[in-house]
Each structure stands twice: as C-alpha cells, then as structure tokens.
Amino acid sequence: MKILIVTGSLFEIASGPFLSVRSLARSLHLRKDIEKVTVFGTKDRNSQPQQPPNYSNGFNVVALNKYGPYSIHFCPRIIPEIKKHDFDIVNFQGIWQWNFWRVAKYCRKNKIPYTITIRGEFKKEALRFSMWKKAIAKRLYVRNYLKFASSFVVLNKIEYCAISKMGYKQPVKIIPNGIDIPVLKKSFEPHKSMVDGKKIMLFIARLHPIKNLENLILAWLKIQSVACDWKLVIAGSTKDKVYENKLKELAKINSVQNSSIQFIGFLDEQQKPYWFENASAFVLTSWSEGIPMSVLEAFSYKVPAILTPECNLEQADKAGAALICKQDVDNISSSLQKMVTMKEEKRKLMGEKALELVQQYYTWENVCNLLIKEFQFHL
Numbered sequence: 001m002k003i004l005i006v007t008g009s010l011f012e013i014a015s016g017p018f019l020s021v022r023s024l025a026r027s028l029h030l031r032k033d034i035e036k037v038t039v040f041g042t043k044d045r046n047s048q049p050q051q052p053p054n055y056s057n058g059f060n061v062v063a064l065n066k067y068g069p070y071s072i073h074f075c076p077r078i079i080p081e082i083k084k085h086d087f088d089i090v091n092f093q094g095i096w097q098w099n100f101w102r103v104a105k106y107c108r109k110n111k112i113p114y115t116i117t118i119r120g121e122f123k124k125e126a127l128r129f130s131m132w133k134k135a136i137a138k139r140l141y142v143r144n145y146l147k148f149a150s151s152f153v154v155l156n157k158i159e160y161c162a163i164s165k166m167g168y169k170q171p172v173k174i175i176p177n178g179i180d181i182p183v184l185k186k187s188f189e190p191h192k193s194m195v196d197g198k199k200i201m202l203f204i205a206r207l208h209p210i211k212n213l214e215n216l217i218l219a220w221l222k223i224q225s226v227a228c229d230w231k232l233v234i235a236g237s238t239k240d241k242v243y244e245n246k247l248k249e250l251a252k253i254n255s256v257q258n259s260s261i262q263f264i265g266f267l268d269e270q271q272k273p274y275w276f277e278n279a280s281a282f283v284l285t286s287w288s289e290g291i292p293m294s295v296l297e298a299f300s301y302k303v304p305a306i307l308t309p310e311c312n313l314e315q316a317d318k319a320g321a322a323l324i325c326k327q328d329v330d331n332i333s334s335s336l337q338k339m340v341t342m343k344e345e346k347r348k349l350m351g352e353k354a355l356e357l358v359q360q361y362y363t364w365e366n367v368c369n370l371l372i373k374e375f376q377f378h379l
Contacts, residue, residue: 001375002036003028004087006103008073008094010041010052010063017119019293020177021093022055024371027178027364029059033372038085042066042073042099060085073097079106089375090114091153101141104148113150113378117175118159119290150378153371155290156312173374178367179296179358182273198231198260201340202279202303204267204294205286207238207247212285212308212327217251217261219285219332224260227340232283235275237266276301280347281339285325285332286310291362295322299358304350306335315361321354 007021021039029037038060041052046065055061064075078099090107092100092114100116107114151171154160160172201220205211213234220232238244244263251261267275282298282305289311298305305322307313316322325335339347 001034001089001372001379002087003034003038003375004082004085004090005037005039006090006092006100007039007041008097009044010039010055010061011044011048017093023178023180023364024367025055025059025061027368028372031368031372036060036087038062038087040064040078040082040099040103042075073099075099075102078102082106087112088379091371091375092116094119095142095146098141101145104145108148115151115153115374115378116146116149117153117155118163119155151374153374158310158312159290171377173370175367175370175374176362177291177293177296178364179293179300179362180364181300181355181359198229199280199340200275200278201227201230201232201336202235202275202282202298203233203284204235204272204275204282204297205284205292207234207236207240207244209243210287211236212287213247214250215327215329215332216283216285217247219329219336220261221251222329222333223337223340226337227260230260230280230340232261233275233279234261234263235265235267235272272297273301276303279303281306283336284308284311285327287327296358296362299354299362302348302351302355304339304347304354306332306339315357316354319353319357321350321357 005021005025007017009018012018025037025039028034036059039055040062041064043063043065048063050063052061052063062081064077064081066073066075068074079102082103090103090112092104094100095116095118104114146168149170151173152163152168153173153175154163155176156174160174163172203213203216207213220227248263252259276298279298279301282295282303284292284295284305285308286292287310291313292311295305295307295311295313299316299321305316307316307322307324308327309324313322317324323335323339325331
C-alpha cells in the first residue's frame, strides 16, 4: 500500500498536529505491510528547505512554498508536485486548508480514495476562533472537500457525534493519537536555578486563548498558601506577543520576585524529556482539544495530570491517572489544590496508572493497526 499524507506546516514543531503527523508517518513507514509513505505539507517561510530537518529520513517529505494568509496554506505548486509521486490512498490531516481541497479534486478526477482526519475543528469551542475565515472557506471549498471523502477519522466520541450530526453519509471511525513510550530513567537531578528546588506543575502547549491559560494562572495564584513548595512552569510559544505579554502581566512575572509562575518558552525535543522527568504533575485546562499530544507525553513519563473534559481523555479519569475539572477558576483551583496537597505516594501511583493507560490504548502500533484497516477498506 502506498499512502500520501497531506498536512499543514512541516516546520511548526510547537504544535500537537506536527508531532502526531510526523510520528504517524514514521510509524507507518516502519511497517512491513506498507510499501511507501509520502508526506506533503507547507513551509512557514518560503526560505525554508523543501526537506524539513525535523522529519525522519526514510520516507518522502515535501514542504511547499505558500502564499497569502498563513492559515489558508495556498500552494499553487502542489498539484505539479503531487503528480511526481504515486499513491493508492490519501489521508488529509485537517479541514480548513486550501491545499486539502485542491488535492481532493485531483483525487476525485483520478479515482483515488481519500480519508479526512478531523482534529477538533468542528467542536463549537474551536469554531468560535476565526469565524469569518472559516465561514468563507466552508462556502468556497470545504463543503465539497468533505462531501466526496471516502470516510472520516476522528480522535474522540465528541467529534464522532459532531460529524455525524452534519448529515454526511460516509463511515466515521474513532482512532486516537498515539505516543512513543520513552525509556524512563533518572539520569540527572532538577536544575535548581531553574526550578528553585520546588515541585513542578507543568504546562506544555502553544500559548493560545483556547488553552484557557488566563483561568489557569488565576487559579494557581488562588492556591499559593498551600502550594508554597510548588512552581507552575508554563512552556510554549506564540506568534502573538501581545497575548503572551498579557499572560505574563496577569501572572505578575515581571513584578514579583521568586514568582511561583515561570514562563520558559518553547521546548524542543531535547529539552522536553528533562521537564517531563522532573515534573510532579501536568495541567491542561483547555476549552477544546482533540487528543492532546502533550498529555499523552506526560502520561508516558508517569506524570499524573489535571485535565478538562474537553481533553477527551475520560479513560484517564477512570484509570485514576488524572483529575478532571471544569474550565472556571474555582474548579481549576480546587483540582490544583487537591493535586499539590496529595501524598507523594498517591501521585506516584497515578503516574503508574498513566503509563499503563498509554501502553494499553495509545501506542503508535495500535493506532497504525486501526488506520491501516480503515485504508484497506477503501482500496
């Protein structure tokens, strides 16, 4: 089987979709029952190379120049480049990009089946962002792109219900994100100058309003009397420096010495293991998610979490790997307080349950088995 994956940016390494698509392609490439994997995506800047350095060697990766608004991903060269490659089926990773519709038209013309992986784009919380852009895209090309798909792949039950209610007749399959299980080790101690010898409550995600960071910061400040030996470490980046400065101002990071909140910026793949290995807990109180890669990574390092229901990891609650809370300040602060005052032995037990959960449901081997079965159905 020859598979083409079409995605967005091949350079935006801070995003969950980047990490999951790269790992998916790599895992498919290593399968003996897959003949060829090709990934098409875009550059963030046209000066970047066509072969992204952050992608593994061994399978074909093509990054194309794009023009116009960043989110549209308009690449006039995509079809001439696509014609240079052969494939049996296409998997699109998302909905709104112009590239997806253009390649979908090519597939229809050449009778090539295509599936669409939906990453939370139809959840009402996600639709509130960039509403007018999405309304225009839906009217111009998204409707036909969705109409002729062979099937839809969604990450969770909420997305399954959302796409089912829209009247599409194609099959809808729930296939979650996967994670590579690390070799766990304690090869070093926390860097005291970075964490002040305190336990770490870790947040890793892009700095975006949908992550609900304002309420998280306010909730953290509310529990300082019981969290004096903890530090909230916020890792992530954004192109919106106004928003980033707003968050830092809210946390009083520039006016209070020895603040209990620390912004450390974007973490690359060499830096993240350090923070996961030394974190005592993880927190992600988003308004909307698909299956957040950062949470799966935390679980793979035996780190328990505080999550909102919109993280779509209800199994984590049942398994005893996470505390689930609503997005308001009071509920977040209540869960934060419960986590930081919990006995160390209980947090460690939650971490063990977290690792067991990802090993059972979220390995790339399991994900690839499900996805290949879906592809084979349409060939």
